[in-house]
Amino acid sequence: MTGNMLIAQSGGPSMVINQSLVGAILAAKGSDKIVEIYGALHGIQGIFDEAFINLRAEPDEVLLRVAQTPSSALGSVRRKPTADDCRAIFEILARRNIRYFFYIGGNDSAETANIIAEEAERQGYEMCCFHIPKTIDNDLLGNDHTPGYGSAGRFVACAVRGDDLDNRALGGVKIDVIMGRNAGFLTAAAGLARQDPDDGPHLVYVPERTFTVDGFVNDVAQCMERYGRCVVAVSEGIRGADGRAIAESFSTETDAHGNVQLTSGALGENLAAVIRERLKIKRVRADTFGFIQRCFVGITSESDATEARRVGEEAVKAAVSGEYRSGTIAILRQPGEDYEISYAVKPLATVAKHTRELPDEYINAEGNNVTEAFLAYARPIVGALPETARFNQLRA
């Protein structure tokens, strides 16, 4: 099948989503099945508006520089289309002779691609719809991990490593609030900051375990007793026994989906206030890493960049092979000590609709830290951190 290609980016940006975009463009340029290569601006919004750019016109040297640039170069959107929207999108694609459609994003994007693929099927229009995975949350099912996670995790690990050194110098309690509404993978990456047994983060709280203020205060008190200081990594999405996000009690701002905006600093500030009051500790500080953890310039994980490029290429190769009507590219890991990755085409339904959480074996029994199994899993994804050291006489 020969025809035009359309590609778009969706959801929260990442440091490597442009690697996937450029991987797909370069693969498309190498295929005789693809005529025009269009990029839609701001995801499906750009399809509705027919705001397309001609990606074939961009020189390779520009493509390569865009690839290493964080955030979504085509622009993004936070809009989950209805079934009606998807039909309207299909009409535009058909009119433009789009035969290859690629949507880079999380599980919502896979669902969108799926609905469009079904509509094409129903109307007897030959088209290939592929999802290309991206999410710093690392919450796609059927994947060992997802592009974007390694680099955001690297930001978190580097920030917490530095923050632990800072806390070591000045003492007290430091609370770092990290992105992750439902999945604790990104917060868990803070654990990679540790080198020595007395290094922070001393406590790691994720949404997969019930958070209680009493338990938290008790954990911090024990940590102060043991280390004389305490560094805490906590997911913005931690939940109480009633299943509601703890942050919701402190913030009322909502995002485009009507979800309470968790990136506000209120969660950290309020947890700090609790510790100050109940443990009478004078120096208690909180930082909320916020949006900079997903697009920071200069901290990309090398394996993440390589894999992100590759899933873009693999999606186009699979599409033009003629073997699939639709699909997503999954990253699989070979068992064993060495870090070996393979790529597989899977049905869109694998990743659409549902999300993955941190597996039980990655969280300790107390529910207040990550396990060595998690660290072994995440280390090659995030990459080795820059070397830091203490004086021999000051090591525990």
Added chain:
Amino acid sequence: MTGNMLIAQSGGPSMVINQSLVGAILAAKGSDKIVEIYGALHGIQGIFDEAFINLRAEPDEVLLRVAQTPSSALGSVRRKPTADDCRAIFEILARRNIRYFFYIGGNDSAETANIIAEEAERQGYEMCCFHIPKTIDNDLLGNDHTPGYGSAGRFVACAVRGDDLDNRALGGVKIDVIMGRNAGFLTAAAGLARQDPDDGPHLVYVPERTFTVDGFVNDVAQCMERYGRCVVAVSEGIRGADGRAIAESFSTETDAHGNVQLTSGALGENLAAVIRERLKIKRVRADTFGFIQRCFVGITSESDATEARRVGEEAVKAAVSGEYRSGTIAILRQPGEDYEISYAVKPLATVAKHTRELPDEYINAEGNNVTEAFLAYARPIVGALPETARFNQLRA
């Protein structure tokens, strides 16, 4: 004069303060005037407690790894000693036969070194007291810039570059709150994020200019009109017409000096709320960079690291030369296009007590951005940022 040496670190950590420490230790190891090399833990607190470590016992390869580690390896303290404290410190130094005392920190540390030097003079005890400059605020008088600033500025510039790309993808208004209680140098470094004329930060507010909410709302409205989006960099220390920090109206937490804690997220959240309400813009987000901007691992400015090492070395060389009873090492810049630095010994009084602010020629007439003169000044200090790019068809 032959005797023992004591060195300590003070105030907020930086990414390169250990370079200065190690520079001083290595220079001391090369001098026959210095017998023991002690490090006091947690600044002057460690002197009171006589909590010293033997820095001569640390192998060179450990020293070199500590040098490239952010934060204060000896620990730090936020305590400004009284005149009585300084007398007590002097007694301990004299009893330990300390003849060379080095204190790494900001202007308060220079003042402490000065009072101790005066006490030694009064008591006829031969001792050499040197201050070694460090401050991410870049607010020491008599210096072109200070070690620590370049790396913190690099963090800020990389974060805002990424954040601007993020805002370009998703739109709306983004407000980034950056450290700086009185001096706007660190916030100004956000300006280095810009490459193209339509790049953010579109607005930069510093404590050196009066901040009014009406002016801010008006600036953001104009920016939305022109660019369809807006990225704002704002110092935590911005002040109203009454001279009070705007953040004080939102935060009541105080630090060890009794100053209101400005790093709380409240300033950014409240500025965001004002924009949401008055301009009816739906997507308005705020991040407060907080403590991670001073100790992040892996983002050090190369020239900053080199210069920080050098001021430590120069301080020891000046001290053992026998020419000075006390002093500080200033970083001076040669006039001209090329970035050429020299180091000078200056009296402690040069940097003690007072602080420097952003010069007028670095702030635009409207008081809402930095000038090209500032960018030319800061660029070599922060170093070239990692390359990022947009598609040709999407450039303004």
